[in-house]
């Protein structure tokens with residue numbers, strides 16, 4: 001059964017006099033993995049930041065679980081939304097375990113529950129807890145640090161996780177490895193809704209159950225990867241797909 005959990009209704013966002021997002025409407029259902037693909041400056045990050053209330057829309061309405069975002073307690077809302085960014089900003093003087101435990105500690109979980117959770121999360125992101133829990137961030141590779149970013153975002157088991165170009169700074173092989181991981185994690189955590197911003201077409205098509213293609217603050221197409229590749233809705237989508245479109249098997253076999 002589809003259950004809408006994130007809804008934008010005629011949302012507008014301006015910065016000063018610049019209308020960045022003129023009129024954005026879409027619905028995301030519980031448990032979906034949605035990727036947002038678009039050129040630089042198309043409004044992907046702005047859209048994500050409106051989902052967790054970091055930016056307020058200038059017009060229109062955003063509903064989270066059917067409730068107007070403007071009526072929600074934003075601190076609580078953000079606890080329900082893990083956030084993973086490119087510069088994950090681990091605290092350098094804290095161990096990996098302490099970094100993951102920041103929010104659980106803030107919520108006054110007892111120590112045993114925190115330790116169990118950290119261990120489970122390190123297992124989930126495939127880092128051996130015995131080996132990594134007591135290390136410091138500078139003793140980890142970039143890819144491993146991003147894994148910690150994912151673990152930290154999942155610490156208090158949020159129903160939503162937002163990703164903003166989390167793998168943008170990684171080398172191609174590490175990136176592919178982490179894409180597979182994130183897909184596996186989404187599949188293993190039933191019912192979590194993921195929104196993932198990227199400007200990498202292969203990444204968007206590989207990860208997204210649906211892909212939202214944005215251009216100049218508007219949705220060009222919001223559809224499954226198959227539909228997008230087979231029936232690009234606009235000339236922008238067609239151009240964006242470029243060579244990928246010419247060889248449909250390419251993205252399907254991207255990680256084989």
Ligand SMILES: Nc1ncnc2c1ncn2[C@@H]1O[C@H](COP(=O)(O)OP(=O)(O)OP(=O)(O)O)[C@@H](O)[C@H]1O
Pocket residue numbers: 015020038039040041042043044045046047199
């Ligand atoms: N705080 C801000 N003040 C003014 N303008 C902003 C602000 N944040 C973003 N913008 C502008 O809004 C537009 C959309 O930015 P946004 O970061 O959402 O794009 P994006 O699609 O995520 O791009 P990128 O892929 O480069 O990160 C850009 O033109 C940007 O300059």
